[in-house]
Every structure is written in C-alpha cells, then in structure tokens.
Amino acid sequence: MSPFDPPITAIRDVVARALAEDLTPLGDISAALLPPGATATAVLRSRAAGVVAGCACVTEVLDQVDRRLAVEWQVVDGDPVEPGGVVGVVSGPLGSLLTAERTALNLLSHLSGVATLTRRFVDAAGPGLRVWDTRKTTPGLRALEKAAVRAGGGASHRGNLSEWVMLKDNHLELVDMAEAVAQARAWFPARTVHVECDTHEKVGEALDAGADALLLDNMTPEEARACVATIDAHAEEVGRRRPVVEISGGITLETVRAYADVGADLVSSGSLTSSAPVLDIGLDVVSTWLEGDESGPPERRRSPGPG
CATH class of the missing domain: 3.20.20.70 (Aldolase class I)
Structure with missing residues (x-):
C-alpha cells in the first residue's frame, strides 16, 4: 500500500455507494444494448497539466463493476502529468467499461484536482x-x-x-x-x-x-x-x-x-x-472487437471470466 492510498475499506465503501447511485434500480440500460462479446481497449488521458491521485479508486471501480476489466497504469499517485499524457490503459468488456467510466473518472479527476492544487x-x-x-x-x-x-x-x-x-x-x-x-x-x-x-x-x-x-x-x-x-x-x-x-x-x-x-x-x-477544481481526465476508446472474432487482435482476445 502506498502512503498516498486511502484505506482500502474507505475506497470500497465510496465506490460501492457511487456505483449504487449510478446503477439503481435497473442497471446500465444503455450498455445492455451492446452486442454480447463486445470488447474494447480505452486510454485514460489527461487533458491538462497536474498531479495524479485516485488510481486505487479507479482500480476498485473496475473490479466492482466487472473483474474482467483490467487497467495498466502508466503513472502512480503523486506523479505529474502533462496535457495529452496517458494515465492508464483499460481493457475488457465494452459494456462494463462504459458502465464504470463515469464513476472512475469522477473519482480520478476530483482527487487529481486536489493533488494538483496541493502541489501548487x-x-x-x-x-x-x-x-x-x-x-x-x-x-x-x-x-x-x-x-x-x-x-x-x-x-x-x-x-x-x-x-x-x-x-x-x-x-x-x-x-x-x-x-x-x-x-x-x-x-x-x-x-x-x-x-x-x-x-x-x-x-x-x-x-x-x-x-x-x-x-x-x-x-x-x-x-x-x-x-x-x-x-x-x-x-x-x-x-x-x-x-x-x-x-x-x-x-x-x-x-x-x-x-x-x-x-x-x-x-x-x-x-x-x-475548492480544488477537477483535473480534466478523459477516457477514449481506441479499439473495439467482438470476442471470438478472428479479425480482432489475438493478444487482446480472452475468454470471459467471472463478472
């Protein structure tokens, strides 16, 4: 655990409440329209200069939404980031990724905003x-x-x-x-x-x-x-x-x-x-494919795991 990470119990509680706020009572009815097996890779990218915080919160959001979602962090909490800088790369089921997107970005952008103002x-x-x-x-x-x-x-x-x-x-x-x-x-x-x-x-x-x-x-x-x-x-x-x-x-x-x-x-x-303004961080889907489609990138095809 990093000294920049909140207690895991606090992270789990905040994420669970945030997801319940977004998914009650019927779940993500927009993501439900996507074809089965739709899979994607997306990039978390900063649109401004700042300091990153909240990576553990994003990881927890992805885990609570769908354990098949995975993130490869390019930075850790406390690292500076420039406009256009890649913060992390997320891959997994497209529907789950889109369900997790806003909660993950809300936490990451807000906490990175706090870290950025503090550094100033x-x-x-x-x-x-x-x-x-x-x-x-x-x-x-x-x-x-x-x-x-x-x-x-x-x-x-x-x-x-x-x-x-x-x-x-x-x-x-x-x-x-x-x-x-x-x-x-x-x-x-x-x-x-x-x-x-x-x-x-x-x-x-x-x-x-x-x-x-x-x-x-x-x-x-x-x-x-x-x-x-x-x-x-x-x-x-x-x-x-x-x-x-x-x-x-x-x-x-x-x-x-x-x-x-x-x-x-x-x-x-x-x-x-x-009073800290958010650090503007976006999530951009850079590739999509249907699981099992031979035209999809072989290194990115995976068999479904537990949701």
Missing part, C-alpha cells in the same frame, strides 16, 4: 513550510481527499474529532483555556492538545497552559512572526521543545509565500479539499 500550494510555500489539509472535506470522501493531499506533497492534519483535542474560540467562550487543557490531559493523556490563537495574548495563555500545538489564526505575516518569537523564547525559558506552530485563516496561493519565513512549522488551507 507546496511549491508556493517553499521548502521551509509544510502544507496541511483540514476537515473541510466533501462528506464521505475525507480519507480519499486527505490521501490526495499527501499525493500532492502535503501532509494530513487530524482525520476526525476523535484524533486531537482542538480548542477553538467557540470552545473557550465559557471554558478557561488552562482548565480546558488540563482536563484534556486528564481525560485523553495520549492526545495532542491544539489551541487556536487569534491574538498575541492568547498565544501567551496557550503557552502557559502547556498546549502541544498552536494555531495562529487570521494573522498577518508580521503578527505571526512576533508570535513565533514569543513561542521560541518561551520554549528556551522552560527548557523544552516548542509547540508545533500552524498558520491558518484566509491563506491563498497568492499569500502563502509571505508566511514562509515567519518560523511556523505548517500552513493549512481548507481550499485544498473544498
């Missing part, structure tokens, strides 16, 4: 500032989209509300920060405690409370730099490793570079998963 953020941020995703994901697709962020060169933030304790401004409206951090330590001693800070004063409170990570929210580069200086000085004073420092809030491709030298560890943007 990574390049814009530069080598000293890691790019993180958020929980602003498409419902039901979080594991897949976070894997696509990794394929684009980014890193995965917490996957859900159970993984980290994150105290944001709304949590702290009626709860004292120091008390909240202490209670988190008591109830969930192995969990990272992350505190959102939108002012220099809150940074000081979070440091005194012993937070593991600080989110500097909606700060200018100058404000963030001043906060990082305070965080570094506090770590030296108390003689322990400084908290992880994240920059977030309104970060765009145009502004992320300005935060590269403020001393933070990570920058996060919900746009990676919530």
Whole structure:
C-alpha cells in the first residue's frame, strides 16, 4: 500500500455507494444494448497539466463493476502529468467499461484536482513550510481527499474529532483555556492538545497552559512572526521543545509565500479539499472487437471470466 492510498475499506465503501447511485434500480440500460462479446481497449488521458491521485479508486471501480476489466497504469499517485499524457490503459468488456467510466473518472479527476492544487500550494510555500489539509472535506470522501493531499506533497492534519483535542474560540467562550487543557490531559493523556490563537495574548495563555500545538489564526505575516518569537523564547525559558506552530485563516496561493519565513512549522488551507477544481481526465476508446472474432487482435482476445 502506498502512503498516498486511502484505506482500502474507505475506497470500497465510496465506490460501492457511487456505483449504487449510478446503477439503481435497473442497471446500465444503455450498455445492455451492446452486442454480447463486445470488447474494447480505452486510454485514460489527461487533458491538462497536474498531479495524479485516485488510481486505487479507479482500480476498485473496475473490479466492482466487472473483474474482467483490467487497467495498466502508466503513472502512480503523486506523479505529474502533462496535457495529452496517458494515465492508464483499460481493457475488457465494452459494456462494463462504459458502465464504470463515469464513476472512475469522477473519482480520478476530483482527487487529481486536489493533488494538483496541493502541489501548487507546496511549491508556493517553499521548502521551509509544510502544507496541511483540514476537515473541510466533501462528506464521505475525507480519507480519499486527505490521501490526495499527501499525493500532492502535503501532509494530513487530524482525520476526525476523535484524533486531537482542538480548542477553538467557540470552545473557550465559557471554558478557561488552562482548565480546558488540563482536563484534556486528564481525560485523553495520549492526545495532542491544539489551541487556536487569534491574538498575541492568547498565544501567551496557550503557552502557559502547556498546549502541544498552536494555531495562529487570521494573522498577518508580521503578527505571526512576533508570535513565533514569543513561542521560541518561551520554549528556551522552560527548557523544552516548542509547540508545533500552524498558520491558518484566509491563506491563498497568492499569500502563502509571505508566511514562509515567519518560523511556523505548517500552513493549512481548507481550499485544498473544498475548492480544488477537477483535473480534466478523459477516457477514449481506441479499439473495439467482438470476442471470438478472428479479425480482432489475438493478444487482446480472452475468454470471459467471472463478472
């Protein structure tokens, strides 16, 4: 398994739901009109420059539709692709291939779009500032989209509300920060405690409370730099490793570079998963034949297997 692949259980679930959405209640009634034995080879081709993600999802779509469908990948998740570049070659029963086409392309194009936007953020941020995703994901697709962020060169933030304790401004409206951090330590001693800070004063409170990570929210580069200086000085004073420092809030491709030298560890943007345009990838049938027809390519003729 690649680190860019989502958990196989998540892939299977998403694919099963997507196919059910397309095939309920009567199946693919257009593909049913094709002659028995119709077989084809098709090429998955990118129509724009980008980064590929979602290959495992396509493989699962083909497998769930018809195990006779096979794909030969020319790239792997995380690889760049240019306009006209071949991503993979699919072969098998034509009807099954056409049934699988849209679900496969929807997942591949969307996840490749996430990876492509992430790569642009990574390049814009530069080598000293890691790019993180958020929980602003498409419902039901979080594991897949976070894997696509990794394929684009980014890193995965917490996957859900159970993984980290994150105290944001709304949590702290009626709860004292120091008390909240202490209670988190008591109830969930192995969990990272992350505190959102939108002012220099809150940074000081979070440091005194012993937070593991600080989110500097909606700060200018100058404000963030001043906060990082305070965080570094506090770590030296108390003689322990400084908290992880994240920059977030309104970060765009145009502004992320300005935060590269403020001393933070990570920058996060919900746009990676919530606003990524698809990477335009198409599927073009390049040859068809009837199974058993002697005029068909001998190397491509095969006996039907289990559906």
